[in-house]
Amino acid sequence: MEPTFIYDHVRTPRGKGKPDGSLHELTPVWLASRPLVALRERNGLDTRAVDDVVYGCVVPVGEQGGNIARMAVLQADYDQSVPALQINRYCGSGLESVAFAAAKVMGGQADLTIGGGIEMMSRVPMGSDGGAWAQDPQVASKTYFVMQGISADLLASLRGHSRADVDAYSAESHRRAARAWAEGRFDRSVLPVQDFIGLTLLSRDETIRPDTSVGSLAVLKPAFTEMGRKYGYDSVALQRYPQVEQIEHIHHAGNSSGIVDGAAAVLVGNAEAGVRLGLRPRARIRSFAAIGSEPTLMLDGPAIAARKALARAGMQAGDIDLWELNEAFASVVLTMMEELDIPHERMNVNGGAIAMGHPLGATGAMILGTVLDELERTGKHTALVSLCVAAGMGSAMVIERV
Numbered sequence: 001m002e003p004t005f006i007y008d009h010v011r012t013p014r015g016k017g018k019p020d021g022s023l024h025e026l027t028p029v030w031l032a033s034r035p036l037v038a039l040r041e042r043n044g045l046d047t048r049a050v051d052d053v054v055y056g057c058v059v060p061v062g063e064q065g066g067n068i069a070r071m072a073v074l075q076a077d078y079d080q081s082v083p084a085l086q087i088n089r090y091c092g093s094g095l096e097s098v099a100f101a102a103a104k105v106m107g108g109q110a111d112l113t114i115g116g117g118i119e120m121m122s123r124v125p126m127g128s129d130g131g132a133w134a135q136d137p138q139v140a141s142k143t144y145f146v147m148q149g150i151s152a153d154l155l156a157s158l159r160g161h162s163r164a165d166v167d168a169y170s171a172e173s174h175r176r177a178a179r180a181w182a183e184g185r186f187d188r189s190v191l192p193v194q195d196f197i198g199l200t201l202l203s204r205d206e207t208i209r210p211d212t213s214v215g216s217l218a219v220l221k222p223a224f225t226e227m228g229r230k231y232g233y234d235s236v237a238l239q240r241y242p243q244v245e246q247i248e249h250i251h252h253a254g255n256s257s258g259i260v261d262g263a264a265a266v267l268v269g270n271a272e273a274g275v276r277l278g279l280r281p282r283a284r285i286r287s288f289a290a291i292g293s294e295p296t297l298m299l300d301g302p303a304i305a306a307r308k309a310l311a312r313a314g315m316q317a318g319d320i321d322l323w324e325l326n327e328a329f330a331s332v333v334l335t336m337m338e339e340l341d342i343p344h345e346r347m348n349v350n351g352g353a354i355a356m357g358h359p360l361g362a363t364g365a366m367i368l369g370t371v372l373d374e375l376e377r378t379g380k381h382t383a384l385v386s387l388c389v390a391a392g393m394g395s396a397m398v399i400e401r402v
Contacts, residue, residue: 095364177351210221301394
């Protein structure tokens with residue numbers, strides 16, 4: 001298998017995913033093209049050397065539809081010889097796009113590729129693409145379909161997480177994200193986003209609230225109580241998990257991932273391409289894995305995927321210096337830390353999606369870059385990135401700093 005390296009990565013700041021968000025006026029194609037432009041300019045890249053571009057996009061409809069990756073390549077003025085494709089593994093799409101791009105290199109079918117992702121949730125809301133899982137009664141009944149917020153509260157009920165537990169974790173996410181920005185930890189890799197006439201619209205993640213505390217979160221009402229009890233989703237979940245007497249609704253907007261706009265890209269290649277193009281490898285991709293899990297609970301996949309990726313790398317959890325897990329909901333992170341005995345000081349050390357938001361198709365590529373920067377800043381060596389995925393899946397990747 002061809003050794004495969006990460007040569008560079010870049011992301012946009014995450015903008016609030018509503019009409020008053022700072023990135024809302026941009027089109028998805030324009031936003032998706034910005035990381036590609038940055039990779040070319042930062043590395044003096046002859047784009048004819050890029051064998052493929054893979055972008056995650058979870059809601060590929062409307063102006064975000066078609067093959068947005070190819071449109072982004074053309075918008076970024078890459079050579080027309082560069083092909084591109086869009087993939088969707090729900091929340092894992094950004095990491096899966098990097099894995100897909102890396103697999104081509106590992107298999108000897110490409111020398112240099114780019115994986116990344118895009119989601120403009122302010123312009124193309126979640127659910128715009130429909131889908132049988134939620135809308136076809138036969139499919140929904142067979143799989144005991146519930147909304148993901150119900151799954152988060154179900155997971156917390158199964159694991160015994162309290163409202164105080166999830167709120168404490170969430171307040172710390174905001175604190176860490178604010179500290180990371182204050183100390184310049186994101187400066188190298190976050191690309192200020194400009195509009196078509198060169199006006200900077202956003203240079204920092206827009207949803208961090210540094211003053212967040214357990215007390216301020218305590219006043220927020222659980223977001224999924226009515227959905228669960230009035231509309232019957234609790235009953236569906238309890239049919240699948242009869243050992244739970246009652247679902248305790250503890251998740252709300254303050255301890256769940258934020259809805260945001262954003263894009264990211266990761267430059268991946270073999271050693272020969274790096275030498276030929278004068279690129280310095282920053283990390284080696286050791287392994288990656290994807291798994292399926294029970295779809296009603298759906299959020300317990302990260303630990304399972306992590307174990308699979310670790311086994312492929314010939315490693316154990318104790319060999320990992322830093323962990324990066326998408327903060328879809330606070331209970332997801334608490335569960336993984338419990339499952340793999342991960343100290344909080346090694347998990348999401350610069351905050352996560354609870355503070356900064358979760359642009360569905362891009363998040364995996366974003367957090368991969370975040371943990372690589374942190375490895376370099378601290379002189380540590382190994383990291384594992386993971387995400388829970390809707391419909392009961394999980395994605396993970398192990399990298400090693402060069």
